[in-house]
Amino acid sequence: MIELNGLGAHYSRVAALRSIDLQVAPGEVVALLGANGAGKSTLLHSTAGLHRAVTGKVLFNGTDVTSLDAAERTRRGISLVPAGRQVFTDLTVGQNLELGLHGTGLRGAERKGRLDQAFELFPILQDFADRAAGLLSGGQQQMLAIARALVRRPAFLLLDEPSLGLAPQIVTQILSVLTRLTDDGMGVLLAEQNATAALGVSQRGAILENGVLVRSDSAAALLTDPDVSNHYLGSSAVDAGSDTRATLPNRIFEPMHPPTRRGPILVGPTSGP
Numbered sequence: 001m002i003e004l005n006g007l008g009a010h011y012s013r014v015a016a017l018r019s020i021d022l023q024v025a026p027g028e029v030v031a032l033l034g035a036n037g038a039g040k041s042t043l044l045h046s047t048a049g050l051h052r053a054v055t056g057k058v059l060f061n062g063t064d065v066t067s068l069d070a071a072e073r074t075r076r077g078i079s080l081v082p083a084g085r086q087v088f089t090d091l092t093v094g095q096n097l098e099l100g101l102h103g104t105g106l107r108g109a110e111r112k113g114r115l116d117q118a119f120e121l122f123p124i125l126q127d128f129a130d131r132a133a134g135l136l137s138g139g140q141q142q143m144l145a146i147a148r149a150l151v152r153r154p155a156f157l158l159l160d161e162p163s164l165g166l167a168p169q170i171v172t173q174i175l176s177v178l179t180r181l182t183d184d185g186m187g188v189l190l191a192e193q194n195a196t197a198a199l200g201v202s203q204r205g206a207i208l209e210n211g212v213l214v215r216s217d218s219a220a221a222l223l224t225d226p227d228v229s230n231h232y233l234g235s236s237a238v239d240a241g242s243d244t245r246a247t248l249p250n251r252i253f254e255p256m257h258p259p260t261r262r263g264p265i266l267v268g269p270t271s272g273p
């Protein structure tokens with residue numbers, strides 16, 4: 001279980017997250033939704049240890065990992081796939097996957113087994129194993145970025161906007177893999193602006209607005225809630241995984257903890273980092 005308790009994060013003295021409470025259990029996908037700048041990436045980075053929390057805690061299976069760095073959190077089983085794919089374009093697909101295994105100490109058959117599992121999830125990567133990653137399509141690079149995280153067999157996968165810039169059928173193909181992972185007990189926190197597709201593969205959804213968690217509910221409830229579908233899922237809300245890239249407006253709900261002002265929240269001198 002990953003638990004965020006009262007998590008707050010700043011950039012310099014500007015608050016990007018305020019008092020976030022969120023849990024992700026093993027075997028579930030939680031969609032983290034929000035407009036540009038809502039704080040999704042910051043939340044994932046704070047969970048992964050790439051961004052410092054200024055308030056609150058990150059618990060991993062009951063242990064407080066807030067003070068641990070990203071490398072240690074990765075070793076313990078929290079893997080982040082950052083936005084923008086970030087594969088090593090000059091290295092081959094196989095070399096990129098090998099990098100994912102760095103530090104695991106796995107050798108021989110065990111190592112090969114991990115790579116074979118990645119190829120089984122994304123067969124196209126096996127076909128292109130000796131090809132430079134920079135020659136892959138955007139969708140294939142996204143698959144590679146996810147596969148590189150998966151070879152470590154993380155307990156929790158944090159996925160930042162995997163649909164960005166990809167054709168709808170590729171998005172569906174990539175997101176459908178998540179179901180197989182959660183069948184094996186992995187927990188997934190999926191940050192997405194493509195709300196319809198994300199909720200289509202999630203058990204629960206949480207909506208961020210200006211760094212505040214304004215709604216958290218089952219994916220089914222969010223998909224069928226007239227307020228949600230009218231305001232941000234669009235007319236294709238019931239067609240999860242459809243062509244429509246439903247994006248979020250700047251303001252949907254009244255926040256549970258209303259910020260004192262809109263947009264990034266300036267933090268007073270006494271509460272800065």
Ligand SMILES: Nc1ncnc2c1ncn2[C@@H]1O[C@H](COP(=O)(O)OP(=O)(O)OP(=O)(O)O)[C@@H](O)[C@H]1O
Nearest residue numbers: 011016034035036037038039040041042043193264
């Ligand atoms: N490196 C940074 N320095 C200063 N402010 C930042 C930085 N990165 C993000 N921010 C600000 O923090 C807030 C949250 O940004 P974040 O990237 O987490 O949102 P997001 O929901 O992931 O948006 P997007 O989908 O556009 O990436 C925004 O106001 C953003 O401008």
